[in-house]
Amino acid sequence: MKDxxxxxxxxxxxxxxxxxxxxxxxxxKLLIDIDGEDIHTVIPExxxxxxxxxxxxxxxxxxxxxxxxxxxxxxxxxxxxVGYVMAVEKMLGIETPERxxxxxxxxxxISRLTDHLTCVGASAMELAAFTxxxxxxxxxxxxxxxxxxLCGARLTTTYTRIGGVAYDLPEGFRPQTRKIxxxxxxxxxxxxxxxxxxxxxxxxxxxxGVLNAEDCLAYGVTGxxxxxxxxxxxxxxxxxxxxxDRLDFEVPLGKAGDNYDKFxxxxxxxxxxxxxxxxxxxxxxxxPIAVDDPKVTLPPxxxxxxxxxxxxxxxxxxxxxxxxxxxxxxxxxxxxxxxxGFYIVSxxxxxxxxxxxxxxxxPIVEAMPKMLEGAxxxxxxxxxxxxxxxxxxxDR
Amino acid sequence: xxxxxxxxxxxERFGDRIKVVPSPFDGMDTVAVKRGDIADVCRFLRxxxxxxxxxxxxxxxxxxxxxxPRFEVVYHLYSISHAHAVRLKARVxxxxxxxxxxxxxxxxxxxxxxxxxxxxxxxxxxHPDLRRLLLYxxxxxxxxxxxxxxxxxxPLVQLREEMKGVx
Numbered sequence: 001m002k003d004x005x006x007x008x009x010x011x012x013x014x015x016x017x018x019x020x021x022x023x024x025x026x027x028x029k030l031l032i033d034i035d036g037e038d039i040h041t042v043i044p045e046x047x048x049x050x051x052x053x054x055x056x057x058x059x060x061x062x063x064x065x066x067x068x069x070x071x072x073x074x075x076x077x078x079x080x081x082v083g084y085v086m087a088v089e090k091m092l093g094i095e096t097p098e099r100x101x102x103x104x105x106x107x108x109x110i111s112r113l114t115d116h117l118t119c120v121g122a123s124a125m126e127l128a129a130f131t132x133x134x135x136x137x138x139x140x141x142x143x144x145x146x147x148x149x150l151c152g153a154r155l156t157t158t159y160t161r162i163g164g165v166a167y168d169l170p171e172g173f174r175p176q177t178r179k180i181x182x183x184x185x186x187x188x189x190x191x192x193x194x195x196x197x198x199x200x201x202x203x204x205x206x207x208x209g210v211l212n213a214e215d216c217l218a219y220g221v222t223g224x225x226x227x228x229x230x231x232x233x234x235x236x237x238x239x240x241x242x243x244x245d246r247l248d249f250e251v252p253l254g255k256a257g258d259n260y261d262k263f264x265x266x267x268x269x270x271x272x273x274x275x276x277x278x279x280x281x282x283x284x285x286x287x288p289i290a291v292d293d294p295k296v297t298l299p300p301x302x303x304x305x306x307x308x309x310x311x312x313x314x315x316x317x318x319x320x321x322x323x324x325x326x327x328x329x330x331x332x333x334x335x336x337x338x339x340x341g342f343y344i345v346s347x348x349x350x351x352x353x354x355x356x357x358x359x360x361x362x363p364i365v366e367a368m369p370k371m372l373e374g375a376x377x378x379x380x381x382x383x384x385x386x387x388x389x390x391x392x393x394x395d396r
Numbered sequence: 397x398x399x400x401x402x403x404x405x406x407x408e409r410f411g412d413r414i415k416v417v418p419s420p421f422d423g424m425d426t427v428a429v430k431r432g433d434i435a436d437v438c439r440f441l442r443x444x445x446x447x448x449x450x451x452x453x454x455x456x457x458x459x460x461x462x463x464x465p466r467f468e469v470v471y472h473l474y475s476i477s478h479a480h481a482v483r484l485k486a487r488v489x490x491x492x493x494x495x496x497x498x499x500x501x502x503x504x505x506x507x508x509x510x511x512x513x514x515x516x517x518x519x520x521x522x523h524p525d526l527r528r529l530l531l532y533x534x535x536x537x538x539x540x541x542x543x544x545x546x547x548x549x550x551p552l553v554q555l556r557e558e559m560k561g562v563x
Contacts, residue, residue, distance in 0.1 A: 047530035047532075052546075090421050090422055218450075218503045219452070219504035220452040220502070220504040220508075233476050238479060327419070330454075331422060332453075339453070353458070354459075362507065363452075366506065367504070395530055
């Protein structure tokens with residue numbers, strides 16, 4: 001082998017992959033040192049999508065931050081909305097009504113489905129399994145129709161409000177959801193049939209991008225990547241929020257921590273999400289969708305348009321904003337890729353003094369050198385696909 | 397309210413060097429640490445068997461511009477096996493914004509510290525590679541400081557030498 005290397009005159013070469021390589025999910029650059037096809041070092045370079053999320057939050061009222069959180073992870077915006085408003089609600093010390101909590105769980109799980117479908121489909125496409133991608137996009141399309149009927153937008157949802165949610169379920173939502181979930185389930189089954197035992201897919205996913213449990217934790221990796229390494233940690237189970245402790249679902253675990261396990265964990269999680277949505281639709285009680293606290297929640301639109309009290313009330317909250325007491329709070333939800341935490345510091349004014357978002361992608365991308373060094377160039381594609389980097393979330 | 401095991405152990409080990417801060421909103425154990433002690437405290441939290449803080453959750457910085465010391469570096473840690481969480485806070489003065497790195501204890505702290513350096517200008521002693529992370533090297537100032545105006549613009553930079561073709 002050594003002679004062959006001499007004959008072939010290979011030498012170490014630095015290659016720039018990205019910022020907009022077709023197989024990169026978003027604008028990120030990998031600076032790779034390669035020798036032939038072997039990777040020596042990988043240096044991820046981030047920041048191409050940095051928009052100053054935290055600076056914007058510090059200059060907006062608490063309500064005005066909600067639309068910004070949509071743009072953090074644009075394939076699962078509901079989860080970001082929920083995480084942020086629940087952190088603020090903790091500061092205000094309010095508990096939302098039961099129906100609102102169920103609605104938030106419903107929205108989060110639909111978002112998790114779209115997030116995982118995008119990830120699984122796109123990475124399958126990059127390994128040349130284009131059909132699987134078309135299936136995933138079709139499933140996502142149906143789910144986005146649901147999201148659209150729920151809040152009027154597909155990506156920029158801004159569904160939650162501090163103290164509640166914006167809208168109740170539209171008419172005919174339940175049968176519609178039931179129908180769509182059945183179709184999505186059969187799509188997932190088809191996708192599994194196509195990929196799970198496919199020789200090419202299996203060989204390229206199995207044994208690549210391995211990150212063991214200990215490294216995962218030290219890096220702060222959470223979500224499917226951590227669970228693929230066999231660590232039982234899901235924010236929904238560890239620190240149950242909303243009504244997750246009343247719902248019956250399992251946390252799928254992998255063993256090896258390689259790309260194949262990450263893929264399968266995502267697939268099983270989608271099935272669990274469908275299970276959760278089923279239970280939510282069956283259990284959801286009637287009732288108000290927001291707390292009845294005029295200092296916090298916006299009045300319903302009929303009141304704003306038809307009564308002076310409603311108008312003044314609306315005006316007060318929009319212009320003056322709400323003032324949580326002084327203090328700090330850290331609140332985490334289980335996002336599509338892991339723990340999504342918000343650390344908010346209030347100085348008692350109407351704007352957050354500090355609004356930190358702990359993005360789940362950030363530590364996973366940081367751990368990429370660990371997953372890739374010593375591997376081959378071709379391994380970058382499935383590994384990066386399973387990292388599921390979302391630029392908006394990582395760079396903020 | 398009874399003391400949690402984390403607070404008890406930390407008090408036993410460090411005594412007056414730490415101060416417990418109430419955190420009424422989320423009920424998380426919150427401890428104020430002197431900046432010289434931060435590496436010791438973190439190492440203790442990581443190594444001690446009953447504590448075993450293995451998951452590095454978050455590191456960030458807060459700018460309290462009207463107070464002295466001005467900056468506060470905030471750490472969030474979690475233990476998977478014992479399911480407890482702790483928040484550490486260390487104040488850093490404006491004239492000498494340095495604090496010890498903890499990237500030797502949790503390797504993942506590396507990028508979080510680089511981000512805090514990028515955004516707030518807090519330097520981490522002993523950090524293996526303290527460069528800007530989200531912004532480009534030519535950027536002047538630290539944008540998340542409260543005295544950095546939100547509408548400030550910076551001039552476009554020239555193409556760097558190493559970006560022209562293959563290095």
